[in-house]
Amino acid sequence: xxxxxxxxxxxxxxxxxxxxxxxxxxxxxxxxxxxxxxxxxxxxxxxxxxxxxxxxxxxxxxxxxxxxxxxxxxxxxxxxxxxxxxxxxxxxxxxxxxxxxxxxxxxxxxxxxxxxxxxxxxxxxxxxxxxxxxxxxxxxxxxxxxxxxxxxxxxxxxxxxxxxxxxxxxxxxxxxxxxxxxxxxxxxxxxxxxxxxxxxxxxxxxxxxxxxxxxxxxxxxxxxxxxxxxxxxxxxxxxxxxxxxxxxxxxxxxxxxxxxxxxxxxxxxxxxxxxxxxxxxxxxxxxxxxxxxxxxxxxxxxxxxxxxxxxxxxxxxxxxxxxxxxxxxxxxxxxxxxxxxxxxxxxxxxxxxxxxxxxxxxxxxxxxxxxxxxxxxxxxxxxxxxxxxxxxxxxxxxxxxxxxxxxxxxxxxxxxxxxxxxxxxxxxxxxxxxxxxxxxxxxxxxxxxxxxxxxxxxxxxxxxxxxxxxxxxxxxxxxxxxxxxxxxxxxxxxxxxxxxxxxxxxxxxxxxxxxxxxxxxxxxxx
Numbered sequence: 001x002x003x004x005x006x007x008x009x010x011x012x013x014x015x016x017x018x019x020x021x022x023x024x025x026x027x028x029x030x031x032x033x034x035x036x037x038x039x040x041x042x043x044x045x046x047x048x049x050x051x052x053x054x055x056x057x058x059x060x061x062x063x064x065x066x067x068x069x070x071x072x073x074x075x076x077x078x079x080x081x082x083x084x085x086x087x088x089x090x091x092x093x094x095x096x097x098x099x100x101x102x103x104x105x106x107x108x109x110x111x112x113x114x115x116x117x118x119x120x121x122x123x124x125x126x127x128x129x130x131x132x133x134x135x136x137x138x139x140x141x142x143x144x145x146x147x148x149x150x151x152x153x154x155x156x157x158x159x160x161x162x163x164x165x166x167x168x169x170x171x172x173x174x175x176x177x178x179x180x181x182x183x184x185x186x187x188x189x190x191x192x193x194x195x196x197x198x199x200x201x202x203x204x205x206x207x208x209x210x211x212x213x214x215x216x217x218x219x220x221x222x223x224x225x226x227x228x229x230x231x232x233x234x235x236x237x238x239x240x241x242x243x244x245x246x247x248x249x250x251x252x253x254x255x256x257x258x259x260x261x262x263x264x265x266x267x268x269x270x271x272x273x274x275x276x277x278x279x280x281x282x283x284x285x286x287x288x289x290x291x292x293x294x295x296x297x298x299x300x301x302x303x304x305x306x307x308x309x310x311x312x313x314x315x316x317x318x319x320x321x322x323x324x325x326x327x328x329x330x331x332x333x334x335x336x337x338x339x340x341x342x343x344x345x346x347x348x349x350x351x352x353x354x355x356x357x358x359x360x361x362x363x364x365x366x367x368x369x370x371x372x373x374x375x376x377x378x379x380x381x382x383x384x385x386x387x388x389x390x391x392x393x394x395x396x397x398x399x400x401x402x403x404x405x406x407x408x409x410x411x412x413x414x415x416x417x418x419x420x421x422x423x424x425x426x427x428x429x430x431x432x433x434x435x436x437x438x439x440x441x442x443x444x445x446x447x448x449x450x451x452x453x454x455x456x457x458x459x460x461x462x463x464x465x466x467x468x469x470x471x472x473x474x475x476x477x478x479x480x481x482x483x484x485x486x487x488x489x490x491x492x493x494x495x496x497x498x499x500x501x502x503x504x505x506x507x508x509x510x511x512x513x514x515x516x517x518x519x520x521x522x523x524x525x526x
Contacts, residue, residue: 009278012381013285014043020373021289024366028299028359030292033350034342035168038288041109042169043281046090047273048109048138050166053176054188055144058207061246062176063088063139066270068247068400072096073127084123085162086141091128099124109169116165119156132399136274140166145188159187160194167195171273171280173202179220179242180211184227192231196343197287199234201280203269206242209259210250217242217255241266257502271397278385286378289370290340297330298347300362316356320348417503418495422512429487429494429513436490449483455492462496468505472496475509478518487515 017038024030031037051059060074071088073096087102087110097105099121103114113124123143142163143155167173173195177184184192195202206224209217221242228238243259243266244250250259273280302319306312319326327341396402413419421428429436443454452473459469476492477484484492491513499505506513 009381009385010043010281012377012384013281014038014040016373016377016381017043017285020369020377021285021292024296024370025292027363027366028292028296030295033295033347034291035165035288036112036115039106039109039111041107041111045109046136046138047171047277047280048087048140048166048169049172049174049270049273050140050142050163050170051174051176052142052163052191053144054178054183054185055146057144057176057178058246059141059144059176062174062205062207063141065245065247066139066401067129067131067133069129069131071127071129071131073125083143084125085143085166087124087126088134088139088141089126089128090131090134090138092130094129095127097126097128098122102126113162113165116157116162120162123155123157133397133402135399136397137171137270140170142166145185145191160190163191164194167198167201168284171201171277172270173198175202175204177204177206177224179206179209179217182220182224184231189231192228196233199232199236199238200283202232202238203266204228204238204240205245205266206240207245209242209255210244210252213252214254239269267402271402274397279382282378282381282385286374289374291342293367293370294330294336294340295342296362296367297334297336298326298341299359301326301330302351302356303359303361306356306359312357316351319356320351323348323351413503417498417501418506418510418513420498422510424512427512427516429490429515432494432497433486433490436493437486439493440486440489445486449481449485450489452482455484455489459492459496462500464496464499468499469496471505472499475505478509478515485517487517491515 022037025037051062053059064070064074067088071086072094073084073086087108089108099113100118102108102110102124103121104111108126110124110126113120143159175192204224206221209220212220221240224240225237232238241262242255243262245263250256305315305319307315324344327338327344330336331338331341409415415422439458440450443450443458455473456469459472462469464472472492472495475495476488478488478491494513495505511519
C-alpha cells in the first residue's frame with residue numbers, strides 16, 4: 001500500500017502544480033526570476049542526497065562508504081579530483097552518462113539544468129550502477145570547493161546557482177568538514193548561503209574525526225559550530241555527526257563508541273528519507289507557492305506604477321531603488337512575512353533587464369487558485385500521507401553500509417553494557433562476584449540478606465544520582481522483598497558498573513542477567 005499512496009500523493013501534487021500554481025508562475029514570469037518550471041520527473045524521482053564540502057573532506061569516499069562499492073567515474077585523491085557534479089543513481093548496468101545527454105532525458109529530473117550552459121554540462125555526469133542502496137536514494141557528489149579566491153573565476157559557470165538549483169530539489173544536503181584541517185573558505189561560505197531557506201534539509205558531518213585526539217576534537221567541534229552559526233541563519237542548532245566515514249582502521253580509538261553511535265544516527269536519518277519524500281515534496285511545493293504569490297504581488301505592483309506614455313525609464317529606475325519600501329508596503333497590505341520575499345539585491349539586479357510595461361497587472365483569480373490550493377488541497381494530501389505513515393511498513397534504505405549495522409555481533413551495542421553475556425552459558429556477573437561478595441559480607445547480612453538501608457550506603461558511593469540508583473534497585477531486587485541476597489547485590493553492583501561505563505540501563509531485567517537462584521526452572525536462556 002505504501003508506494004501506491006506515495007504515487008497518489010506525487011500524482012496529486014503534480015496535478016495541483018499544473019492546474020493551480022503553474023498558471024500563476026507563467027503569468028508573472030516566475031521562471032525567469034526564481035526557478036524553472038517543475039516537470040514530471042521532479043515529482044516522480046527518488047529522494048536525493050547532495051554532498052557539499054571542500055577538497056579532501058572525503059565526499060567521494062563517503063559515498064563509497066555508503067555504497068560499499070566503487071562507482072564509475074569516481075576519482076579519489078588529495079588533489080582537486082572531483083571537479084564535476086556526479087549524480088550517482090541506480091541502473092541495471094554500470095556506466096556513465098555525460099551531462100549533455102542527461103539533460104535531454106525526460107525520465108531524469110535534470111532537464112532544467114541545461115540553462116547553465118556547456119561549461120556546466122561538461123562538468124556534469126551521471127554514474128549508474130546496480131547497487132541496493134541506490135534503489136531507494138540517489139546521491140549527488142559536487143565538485144570540491146577550493147579554499148581561497150582563485151576558484152571563482154575558473155569554473156566557467158555559476159557554481160552557487162547550480163548548488164541552489166539542486167538544494168531546492170534534494171531531500172538532504174550533507175555538508176562535510178574535515179576535523180583534521182577545519183577551515184571554511186569564502187567560496188564555501190557563499191555555497192552554504194545559497195542554501196538559504198533550505199535549513200531543514202542540512203546535516204553536517206565532521207569527518208576524519210579519528211585523526212585528532214579528544215581535546216582537539218572538542219575544539220574543532222566548537223569552532224565549526226561557531227563558523228556555521230555565522231553563515232547559516234537558523235534558529236535551530238544544526239545536527240553535526242562526528243565520525244570517520246571510510247572503511248579504514250581508526251587512527252585514534254578513544255572515541256570509537258561515539259563514532260559508532262553517530263554513524264548509526266546518520267544512517268537512520270538517511271534511511272528515513274524515502275518515507276519522508278512525499279512530505280518533503282509537499283513542503284517544497286508550499287515554499288514555492290508562497291514565493292510565487294509574493295512574486296506576483298511585486299510584479300503587478302510595478303506594472304501598476306508605470307506611466308502609460310512618458311518617463312518610463314526614469315520611473316523604472318525609481319521603482320528599482322524603492323524596492324525595499326515596496327516590500328514593506330506589500331507586507332503590510334497583504335499580511336505577508338518578510339521571510340517570504342526574495343532577496344532585494346538579487347531582485348533589483350534582475351529587474352534591470354526587464355521591460356516593466358510588459359508585466360501583467362494583478363489577477364485575483366490566479367492568486368485565489370493558489371490560496372485555495374494551500375488552504376484546502378494541500379491539507380487533504382497531508383492527511384493522506386499521515387494515515388499512510390501510521391499503517392505502512394516503513395520504507396527503508398537497504399544495502400551497502402546500511403546493512404552492516406543492524407544485527408549480528410557488530411550491530412550497534414551488541415555484547416556491550418547490559419547486553420554483555422547474552423550469548424554465554426554462565427551468568428555474566430559470576431566472574432566479578434567474589435569481589436562483590438567481600439563487600440556484601442562487610443554490610444552485616446542477616447539470614448543471608450542485607451537491608452535496603454545497608455545497600456543504599458554502599459550504592460551511593462558510586463556517586464550516581466538517586467533516580468538511577470532507584471532504577472538499579474528495582475532491577476536488582478528480583479523477588480521484590482525489599483532486601484538483597486548475595487546474588488542480587490552482585491547484580492546491583494554489575495548494573496552500577498554498566499551505568500558507570502556509560503551504557504544505558506535496560507527497562508526490564510534481560511533473562512541472561514537474572515541471578516541463577518532466582519530463575520524459574522522452566523525459564524531457559526532465550
